[in-house]
Amino acid sequence: MPFSPNIARLLISCPDRPGIVAEVSGFLYAHGANITDLDQHSTDPEGGTFFMRLELQTPHLDVGRAALERSFADVVAARFGMDWRLSYAAEPKRVALLASKADHALLELLWQWKRGHLPADVRMVISNHDTLRAAVEGFGVPFHHVPCAPGHKAEHEAHVLSLMEGQVDLVVLARYMQVLSPEFVARYPNRIINIHHSFLPAFVGANPYRQAFDRGVKLIGATAHYVTADLDCGPIIDQAVGPVTHRHDVVALQELGRDLERRVLARAVLCHLEDLIMVFGNRPGVFG
Amino acid sequence: MPFSPNIARLLISCPDRPGIVAEVSGFLYAHGANITDLDQHSTDPEGGTFFMRLELQTPHLDVGRAALERSFADVVAARFGMDWRLSYAAEPKRVALLASKADHALLELLWQWKRGHLPADVRMVISNHDTLRAAVEGFGVPFHHVPCAPGHKAEHEAHVLSLMEGQVDLVVLARYMQVLSPEFVARYPNRIINIHHSFLPAFVGANPYRQAFDRGVKLIGATAHYVTADLDCGPIIDQAVGPVTHRHDVVALQELGRDLERRVLARAVLCHLEDLIMVFGNRPGVFG
Amino acid sequence: MPFSPNIARLLISCPDRPGIVAEVSGFLYAHGANITDLDQHSTDPEGGTFFMRLELQTPHLDVGRAALERSFADVVAARFGMDWRLSYAAEPKRVALLASKADHALLELLWQWKRGHLPADVRMVISNHDTLRAAVEGFGVPFHHVPCAPGHKAEHEAHVLSLMEGQVDLVVLARYMQVLSPEFVARYPNRIINIHHSFLPAFVGANPYRQAFDRGVKLIGATAHYVTADLDCGPIIDQAVGPVTHRHDVVALQELGRDLERRVLARAVLCHLEDLIMVFGNRPGVFG
Amino acid sequence: MPFSPNIARLLISCPDRPGIVAEVSGFLYAHGANITDLDQHSTDPEGGTFFMRLELQTPHLDVGRAALERSFADVVAARFGMDWRLSYAAEPKRVALLASKADHALLELLWQWKRGHLPADVRMVISNHDTLRAAVEGFGVPFHHVPCAPGHKAEHEAHVLSLMEGQVDLVVLARYMQVLSPEFVARYPNRIINIHHSFLPAFVGANPYRQAFDRGVKLIGATAHYVTADLDCGPIIDQAVGPVTHRHDVVALQELGRDLERRVLARAVLCHLEDLIMVFGNRPGVFG
Known part of the structure; x- marks a missing residue:
């Protein structure tokens, strides 16, 4: 894929339950991070593990990176018990x-x-x-x-x-x-x-x-x-x-x-x- | 993939713009359709085409199929100018x-x-x-x-x-x-x-x-x-x-x-x- | 490959030594069996094992199959200590x-x-x-x-x-x-x-x-x-x-x-x- | 394949007819060139083209390269109308x-x-x-x-x-x-x-x-x-x-x-x- 300095990648895994995609995408949309690629699956419809990878466009973020990450940790990740990481293509x-x-x-x-x-x-x-x-x-x-x-x-x-x-x-x-x-x-x-x-x-x-x-x-x-x-x-x-x-x-x-x-x-x-x-x-x- | 009679598949394409994933996943969550697999990408971060495929678990839907489809057409699809179809694994x-x-x-x-x-x-x-x-x-x-x-x-x-x-x-x-x-x-x-x-x-x-x-x-x-x-x-x-x-x-x-x-x-x-x-x-x- | 009733296949393995190809091909030529495909290799130039597979056209054989096989056994195979078999496409x-x-x-x-x-x-x-x-x-x-x-x-x-x-x-x-x-x-x-x-x-x-x-x-x-x-x-x-x-x-x-x-x-x-x-x-x- | 300075490779193509393998392998055996790999096929049993590639071990040749090539040209290649070339692994x-x-x-x-x-x-x-x-x-x-x-x-x-x-x-x-x-x-x-x-x-x-x-x-x-x-x-x-x-x-x-x-x-x-x-x-x- 061609390199873009504006891309961030968010990786998430956690125990599966309803509403995770809605919660994550709602959070990102509210902060101006446009999702351009999303791949998600659960290992089992009941009691499985949820895996998701998103590519985001970051130019229109309404907060700085540190604030975004703190907020994601507090508001979303904690609630679902997520393992997650956010990486920036501009920082190899x-x-x-x-x-x-x-x-x-x-x-x-x-x-x-x-x-x-x-x-x-x-x-x-x-x-x-x-x-x-x-x-x-x-x-x-x-x-x-x-x-x-x-x-x-x-x-x-x-x-x-x-x-x-x-x-x-x-x-x-x-x-x-x-x-x-x-x-x-x-x-x-x-x-x-x-x-x-x-x-x-x-x-x-x-x-x-x-x-x-x-x-x-x-x-x-x-x-x-x-x-x-x-x-x-x-x-x-x-x-x-x-x-x-x-x-x-x-x-x-x-x-x-x-x-x-x-x-x-x-x-x-x-x-x-x-x-x-x-x-x-x-x-x-x-x-x- | 193993057959399950409870799976529905939603396919969507439309002009890309921010907020589509949040809107669709929010709608589905609100109606009790759990997303177990989601694949989404846009052909270009600006002015591209948005493609998304979702697999849903349907046992906990709060409305019937016809009502769900009507509601999706009115509330979501019309707003984003979507081509979409919803199929049910139980109906080959x-x-x-x-x-x-x-x-x-x-x-x-x-x-x-x-x-x-x-x-x-x-x-x-x-x-x-x-x-x-x-x-x-x-x-x-x-x-x-x-x-x-x-x-x-x-x-x-x-x-x-x-x-x-x-x-x-x-x-x-x-x-x-x-x-x-x-x-x-x-x-x-x-x-x-x-x-x-x-x-x-x-x-x-x-x-x-x-x-x-x-x-x-x-x-x-x-x-x-x-x-x-x-x-x-x-x-x-x-x-x-x-x-x-x-x-x-x-x-x-x-x-x-x-x-x-x-x-x-x-x-x-x-x-x-x-x-x-x-x-x-x-x-x-x-x-x- | 297309089926042909005139094809026979000869498979040979034996300890490698110089002259085997010449001996086998000379024998077949002398009896009117035209070689149309030959694949041979040795596992090692010194002391290795010789493997060969040939496809033959049989219409112009100068003797019957039984005689050909007996002669091959006596004249060629015995001398080189060969494992060999001859099969006919017409006899599946x-x-x-x-x-x-x-x-x-x-x-x-x-x-x-x-x-x-x-x-x-x-x-x-x-x-x-x-x-x-x-x-x-x-x-x-x-x-x-x-x-x-x-x-x-x-x-x-x-x-x-x-x-x-x-x-x-x-x-x-x-x-x-x-x-x-x-x-x-x-x-x-x-x-x-x-x-x-x-x-x-x-x-x-x-x-x-x-x-x-x-x-x-x-x-x-x-x-x-x-x-x-x-x-x-x-x-x-x-x-x-x-x-x-x-x-x-x-x-x-x-x-x-x-x-x-x-x-x-x-x-x-x-x-x-x-x-x-x-x-x-x-x-x-x-x-x- | 591992490099060996003793390997020569002979490539031949010509109109197909019976006896070519016997003739070539007989010639090489007579001059001390041991065949360690041979791949031959004809495009058609009647009137086709004959293709053959051989790998030879050259240490026991009874004549020099030039003499071998001259002899092959005169004795074998001319008779069958062959296109051929002989290459030596030692001469990249x-x-x-x-x-x-x-x-x-x-x-x-x-x-x-x-x-x-x-x-x-x-x-x-x-x-x-x-x-x-x-x-x-x-x-x-x-x-x-x-x-x-x-x-x-x-x-x-x-x-x-x-x-x-x-x-x-x-x-x-x-x-x-x-x-x-x-x-x-x-x-x-x-x-x-x-x-x-x-x-x-x-x-x-x-x-x-x-x-x-x-x-x-x-x-x-x-x-x-x-x-x-x-x-x-x-x-x-x-x-x-x-x-x-x-x-x-x-x-x-x-x-x-x-x-x-x-x-x-x-x-x-x-x-x-x-x-x-x-x-x-x-x-x-x-x-x-």
């Missing part, structure tokens, strides 16, 4: 990219960002290796090498967190080969995105690409999700698969897996940046 | 299928209908040939053979129209190889669905499959659209493509084309039956 | 369909067969329930109800095997909800096709559709495979996925799963019928 | 990229090339504008600005041809907004690749994206093809489509079109670089 989210040695996912994000396809403020790249410094600095993005010595994971994480402190709205794990501690994850709830390859069906144990090859899988996939304390089990943001033929050997499967990872991660990050996703409990609602 | 649309000799599109619709995938009341099949009578009657659907002798098109159409008179909400051309007159089309505005194959790029002139083969096309497509007076130029409902390899000869391309036609037509009919499409001017808004 | 494979109560996969196969899309000789449907008798007999196919009382699985299987004895080249499990014994499977090696839904990633434990819904999966899949003694782990023939949106509830996910199952199973059966698949060890080579 | 094709002002297609090619996904020797970028100089030189590729003043097209083309003289095996038009003269095209037969957007169905006249939007198309496409004297009608190499929803406005459609163009062009160039395509007459055979 601040992003940190965490990587290790592999460059495919990281470079895809930087390229798409440079081309204007990812409306973000990329603040920094942090890596436990120095390998990708030149590539990153070529994009004009600060690169921080934060080594992670065996047995010093806590210091590593503390260092990473201090670099991001107050600077970052979203953390993207672009093939960052470190398991994050629950304490780290708790600092950025539903704001850390990870990518991993996926198989259909799953292959348990070592070398899944070899197992997939041996059974003759026809599809390889990738899954982007929010990171929770429970590794690789967070809410899913996006997934894709690519076709495999009898001419793919194990190396070609891995290359296909990397290609899917970089594309799915970039799509998932865009989805978050455009406020197209909202998590309620562990369940993500992806709009659009 | 009545459908006539028109075919010639080819059976692929017709049988696909009848099979899907019999399996419960097309929530319609299939009233009749009308054909200018008698070829498919047995196949159709096997589904328990009345079959009408209405021949079309050269130079007697007007009589043919009059006969077809008389069979459908007062019986039919939707007309589906399942490879009905007759060009409809503007008068016929005007009787069912945006309620006649047609299917035709499509090429990428287009091939003008005779035998497009041969031309497509000769240039080595990699994709063959099909397009389902509403019929307007301007042949094959009506609002598009759905499209799909299928992959072509160097092993497809011209006969295999044609078979692929037929397979796409039947699948796309069935999807387009379902889209209409579930009120997922609304036309404003010549432009279709397909929701979901 | 004889098929038994096994089902339980669910009809989606079974009816899809019968419909496609009736439309001429599955070049098979469907000999019988066998079910452990009587539910689908009328639907099957409507296609003119014999229906055998073979109940499976608890604790009498061996008798059930013996009865099923006796019905198929000498009548069947391929067994298709169209949602046949019985686990086959290794003895049953051994009677039809790489000639029993099964279908099951697949998730990306996998969900272990009860009610995978609910788990998939809760995590917000974006894709649901299905996998068709040959049955081996190791349940659900046989060589994969075909797979597909379908997109999930935030509007799919658990029931809609299940319906999407069923739709994928019937399409993937039909494609896999066609793949087998056209001799497009060959298994070497546990690894399937799917051509085309 | 030399490529010139021609662009104007738009960067999306050009940068995609340079990025993929830099990542090692396009096994080419990118010799130069030539543009009729100076806009993209910095971006190109950042990849270490020479950039030539060759202006094209109105009425001086012949000089422009002469200049471009002189830069490429003896340096280039493949010319890629990465949104190069100049129509090439038949004389230019004749210098690189089936070795100039172009990309253009495609619609389904086609929209004739000005502003096709607006027309596509107005009719509500559901798919936008792109087509990569070899350039022939007949503009936009050359043999097709690859095509793809992307889905359109009711939320795409005209600007978003154009962005989607650009995204498809860059991906399809990159795939088509890779297809040519890996010798997966062969043109016979105007008809392309794309293998794999």
